[in-house]
Amino acid sequence: MVEMRRPTESDATPSMAALLVAVGARRDVEAFEALFRHFAPRVKAYMARLAGDSHLAEELMQETMVAVWNKADRFDPAKGAASTWIFTIARNLRIDAFRRDNRPDFDPNDPAFVQDDVAPADEMFESQEVSAQLHLAMASLPEEQVALLKLAFFEDRSHSAIATSLNMPLGTVKSRLRLAFAKLRAALDRNGDAS
């Protein structure tokens, strides 16, 4: 029997998504403190990958967590995990701090934007399930693929720079990423509605 529970949660403590919803809906400081104690050190570690200097990493971490507090009412648990939402906020602040170029993004309110085929309905439960399944699927990936994903997500480096630093052809980096991606997608499709 496979244990589906996240390591950071137990039946007695609410999920990170529920905490974030409480912050958004009720400005719940206690819920926010629980989120903070979990994510702040992790966001700081993410910032430190580029900041090195722990003062700057600390500053960017605090910026991120204050933004989480201020924008929490925009978090939609049906659309994804709390960790994903916080990751995208941290990522965008890190880009602003360390890159001189921009990261253009699409605008769902643009008339030329092509909407999703199926409107997402009652996906709150499903999205929490997906994140539990992703957690399991990631844990079962070969170490070399996880290491590569970490490099790709945490260092601000192109895949060719990663290939050079690993002394590996670019094609190998790309095919390993493709392999990891395909495995994760397959794991999620098998358990969810295969689309």
Next chain:
Amino acid sequence: MTIRHHLSDDLLVSYAAGSLAEGWSLAVATHLALCPECRKRLALAEDIGGELLDTAKASDDVTSSWAAVRQRLADPVAAEAPRAAPAGRREDGLPEPLRSYLGGDIDTLRWRSLGRGAYQIRIPTADSETQVRLLRIPAGKPVPEHGHGGRELTLVLTGSFADGDDLFARGDIEDADASLTHQPIATPGEDCICLAVTDAPLRFRSWIVRAIQPILGI
């Protein structure tokens, strides 16, 4: 609209990670605006980022940071200005974020002739890694040689082009590298407008090509 040519996993991962240069990101984000399927794949890539964050090692004690952040929770937040809806936006027009880079929709663009009925508009970005342009290829004609030694992303916005046996229409993206010899030809009947992002030419070209490049103006 059925999109047949999608983003590669490595582009999606770099875009999700935030490590992709602005020029490539512009093509990726504009494709995403037109392609619900790739947005699903982007969601998975961002979930991976979230999962990596969630399971990252946390050794720091954040008690003093919490005290500092707690002080800031009551600070007033500047309201974000809602995005204005400029006139002339339309469903079959240029999607965001591309339209903002060009400052208008298809019928307001100021094209520069490349000769032989082809036109281009250069799109400036803040990265030094890429060269970005909008191309307009006359119906039935080949895409003019705009030599590249590295990667090239071509996203179709109106009309279509054929490259060998493959047809690329609105929303389709072609991802070509230096090893691929390709000769796209616009489909007869309608001009083809596409966004072309290439490695900045100076990074790959030989010195002799660099020397004559200003003369050719490409």
